[in-house]
Amino acid sequence: MVRERANDEYDLVEPRAPAMLESLRAFGYNIQTAIADLIDNSISAGAKNVWLQFYWDGSESYISILDDGKGMTEAELVNAMRPGSRNPLEEREPNDLGRFGLGLKTASFSQCRRLTVCAKAVNQNSVTRRWDLDYVSQTGEWRLLRSAASGSEERLTALEQMESGTVVLWESMDRVVGGTKTDDPKAHNRFLEMIEDVEKHLTMVFHRFLERKNKLQIWINQRLIEPWDPFLTNEKATQWLPEENLYFREDRVVIQPYVLPHHSKVDSQTYEKAAGPNGWNAQQGFYIYRNERMLVAGDWLGLGLQRDEHCKLARIQVDLPNSMDSDWNIDVKKSRARPPASLREDFKRIAKLTRARASDIYRYRGKVIARKYSDNYVFTWLKKLKHGKVFYVINPEHPLVKEALNIPTEYRQIIKALLRLIEETVPVQQIWLDSAVSSEQHSQPFEGVPAREVREVMMQIYQALIKDGLTTSEARSLLVKMEPFQHFEELIATLPESTY
Ligand SMILES: Nc1ncnc2c1ncn2[C@@H]1O[C@H](COP(=O)(O)OP(=O)(O)OP(=O)(O)O)[C@@H](O)[C@H]1O
Ligand SMILES: [Mg+2]
Incomplete structure (x- = not known):
């Protein structure tokens, strides 16, 4: 029975156990x-191993999760x-x-x-507790039973050999195997497919833990599972765009955008596996990690950007500490996160940039690139972090910068001093204030500028590249990957075959 007491000031209204426990089933x-x-x-309990056991027996099937934490x-x-x-x-350990x-x-x-x-805690005997929804429902009370169901004790014995650890046992799995017979091959098949789905999900959400040596091993029915890396970081053709650090109060959010390789740049097995459990299209966008555990596996986070076949190679890694949970609207299932309002513009900017790059690669533009420029985009500005402070420098590897400095030393010192002066006086505060008012007010590079003027700048870079040993077609391909000329492809096509 539910106890309800009252005095003059209040009624004491406790949740009704059976109703409450049933409702706790509906978190999705x-x-x-x-x-x-x-x-x-x-x-969180420091486990090095987690052993999952899926045991098929029709409606009597069970799952146990044992760890050595x-x-x-x-x-x-x-x-x-x-x-x-x-x-x-409450504040939690980091x-x-x-x-x-x-x-x-x-x-x-x-x-x-x-x-x-x-x-079982170290130097203690193992202890058992059980919630049985049918029992709570019958008694109407929050009665936590002190033993395993009769006949289930041997499913919990693994701990006896261990120093410490925990085993969680799920029985009476009405939602998974309710009403099925042991010898029903279809139901058995569904059970086996479900194990595969679980494996795929775990290899994804815990891949950072699984990748490290001596970190975590997850076993499914005695088989060790392998991590799935969403960013193909071991592939040479994966592009790492510049990392960014954003701050929210004193907490740091680290963002690393990647553009995954065009399918012709990796073997077909690698490409297929890289698609991920939900497929290439569904797995584009932001990957949000909280303490290295993946919460979101590819989503544009309600920033108004569509999932688009052309952007499917864009995957952006975001790392959060666990001190920002309420700001990011983390849910109990740990499968949702949304950036706080003040970071949304930055997320949108990074998303748009990464999508544009990904879409270029998807269309297989810029495929013939001189090796020394590698497969990466060429930025004019680079963002750097020093002693926790952000500053911007002009990319010294930019072909036009290199060409400009390729002059006698006395002149070179002047140009270097000029570049340094520009870098030191970037009006960051002013830009920041202006964009806080409205992000739309900033003009895009070469916006409203006659094509002739754009082409003049482009031509200088084109000449510098050719002087540096590239063929005309290589130089054009590189321009397509160079900020902001990827938006001026028609102009690139008009560049002359000979620059002399
Ligand atoms: N495998 C385990 N080993 C050791 N302690 C555990 C284990 N599972 C649960 N606990 C303890 O039980 C507590 C309750 O776990 P539960 O998952 O319900 O909540 P939580 O992990 O604290 O928060 P959340 O609801 O976000 O998961 C944990 O805080 C931890 O102290
Ligand atoms: Mg928990």
């Missing part, structure tokens, strides 16, 4: 996000089973993946009606 997890939520807990004492376990075991407003004090319960109940947890 799927099996992949639910299991990932449990592995978050294992990682620090485990829990009896008091800790009882508290861990409490919905709302910790206040979301490497804690939790926030709401709910995940263990909400993730588990989304998939099963019986959640049993057995934990």
Whole structure:
């Protein structure tokens, strides 16, 4: 029975246990996000190994998740089973993946009606607690049982051989295998496919943990899973655009945009695998990591940008600390994040730049490039970070800058001094203030300028490139990859075959 007391000042209204527990099932997890939520807990508990066991037996199928983390004492376990075991407003350790004090319960109940947890802390005996939704429903009380269901004890014995750890057992998985028979081949197949989906999801969201030596190993039915790198960082043809650091209060957000290789630049197996669990188109955009755990696997974050086939090679890595959770609207499932209003313009700018680059590569422009200019875009300005402060320098590798400095020393000193002066006096404050008022008021490079003038500047660079040993077609291809001439392709086509 629900106890309700009252005095003159207030009514005491406790949540009704059966209704509340049923509602906790409706957070919108799927099996992949639910299991990932449990592995978050294992990682926060310092686990080096997580062993997932999927056992098929029709409607009696079960899943267990065992880790070798620090485990829990009896008091800790009882508290861990409490919905709302910790206040979301509390500060967390910098490497804690939790926030709401709910995940263990909400993730588990989304998939099963019986959640049993057995934990062992160092030098302690193992302890067990169980939520059984049917029992809570019958009794109408928040009764946390002190033992495993009869017949299930042997599913929890793995801990006995271990110093410390935790095993979470899901039984009575009505949402996954409800009403199925053990010998139903279709149902069995669905179960096996589900295991594959889980594997794909885990290789993605935990890839940073799995990539490091001695960090984390996840086993599915005794098989070790391999990380999936969304950015193909080991491929030479992947483009790394400049990293940016944005600040929100004193917290730092690190953004690394990538443009993945055109499909002709990698072998077909690599390209296919790089698509990711949801496919190339669905997996473009921002990848948001919180303490290295991926929350968002490719999304334009409601910035008004469409998913577009042409932009599918754009993938942008964003790293957040766990101190910004409420600013980023992190949800319990850890599958949503939205940038705070003050960072949206920056995100949009970075997204647009990366999309433009990706779209160029998608259309396979600029394919014949002299090796020494590699496959990367040429920027006029570079952003640098020193002692936590941002400043901008003119790219000394820019072909026009190199050409301008290719003069007798006494003149070179003058040009160098001039460039230095420009770099030191970039009116950052003024630009920042102006763009805070309206981002639309800034003109784009060469906006409203007669084509003749654009071509004059372009021609100087073109000549410098040819002087540097490039063929005319190589020089043109490079101009297409050079800021801001990628927007002036028609003009590039009018450049002469001979510059003499
Ligand atoms: N595998 C585990 N090993 C050790 N302790 C655990 C484990 N799983 C859960 N706990 C403990 O139980 C608590 C409750 O876990 P739960 O997932 O419900 O909430 P949380 O991780 O604190 O926050 P969130 O709701 O954001 O996941 C954790 O804070 C942790 O102390
Ligand atoms: Mg958790």
